[in-house]
Amino acid sequence: MSSYVIPAFIAIIMIAGLFKKTDVFGEFVSGAKDSLSAAFDILPALIALMTAIGMFKASGALEFISGMIAPLTEFLGFPEECIPLALIRPISGSGALAVFESILSDVSPDSFAGRVASVMIGSTETTFYTVAVYYGITKVKNTRHVIASSLTADITGFVLSALTVRLLLY
C-alpha cells in the first residue's frame, strides 16, 4: 500500500499540470535546476559536519556519551543508536543528515533503530536554525517561549517516533 503513495502523487501532479496547460517538462527542469544550486549550498557544511561526526564516532566518544544517556531513554523505549540524532537534530540539518547516514551504515534501515531514525528525520525540523533565520529578519529581540515550545514539539516527536514504530510496524 505504501508503495502507491509516491507514484500516485507524481501522476496527480502530471495530470493537474497538463490540465492547466503547464509546460510540465520545462517547469520540471527549471525546478530541478534550482534544487541543484540549493543542494550545492549545503555541501560545505555537510563535509565539515560529517568529518566532525566521523572522527567523534571513530574515537569512541559518541558511544561513550550515548551510553551515559541510554539509561534515561531506555524506559521510554528509545533506541540508544538514535540518541546522537536526537541531540543534533534541533541544531543542524546537515549534521542530522550526517548522523542519520552513519546510523543506517551501522544498522539495517529495516531494524527497529533504523526505522525510528527514519521517522525522526521525517518528522522533526532544525529548530534553532529556523528560529534564528525567521526572527533574524525582524526587529524582535525577546522571542519569549518560542524555543521552549519548539523543543517541546521536538521531544514529543522523538518519543513518538519510537512509540509509533513499535505500535505500527511490529
Add this chain to the structure above:
Amino acid sequence: MLKWIFAVMLITSVGFGAATGNMDKVCNSALNSCVEAVDLFLYLLGGMCMWGGLMRVAEKAKLTDRLSELFRPFLKHIFKGLDLNGKAFHAVCMNITANLLGLGNAATPLGLEAMRRLEQEERPGDTTSRNMIMFVVLNTASITIIPATAASLRVRHGSAAPMEILPCVLITSACALAAGLISASALDASGRRKKK
C-alpha cells in the same frame, strides 16, 4: 553555536582517540569522512532535483494554491486576531503549504515574507507577538507529507520497504506539532497572567 559544537567535537575526538587507543581509526576518519560526505551528497542530489522539479510543476499547476485554500480554515484558529484577508495571513498559508509538500527552497522565502508581514501588521516592537510564535512553532515542527530524504537514504542502505515509515511519520509530526502549539498557547496565557 555550531562553531562550538564543531570545535569541541573535533578536539574531543583527538583527546578521546588518544585515551582509548583509537587514533588510527580517528586518523582514517579525518581523511575519509569528507569523501563520504561528497558520496552522500551525490546520492541525495538526484532525489532533491527530482522533487524540486516535480514540485515546481505542482506550483505552476496551481496545486499549491488549492492546498493552501484547504488549510485556511484550520490555520485561522491558530492565528488569533490576524486579518484573514491580509498579506500576512496569505504568506503564512503559502509557507505552510510549501512546507507540507517538502518544498524547502520555496518555504523559507515565503516564511521570511510572512514574518515581515506579521511584524508590519502587528507592530510587536522588541517582544515577539503571539502569532509570530505560533508561526515559528509551525515551522519548527516539520509537517511533510512525503519524507523524501529519509526514503532515499533508506533505499541506499537496502531497505525492503522505504516508505513503510510514512504512517509513523504522519502521526508523529501531527502530535509533535500539536504539542508545540498547545505549549505555545499555554505559555502565552501564563505569560500574560504574570504581567497583570
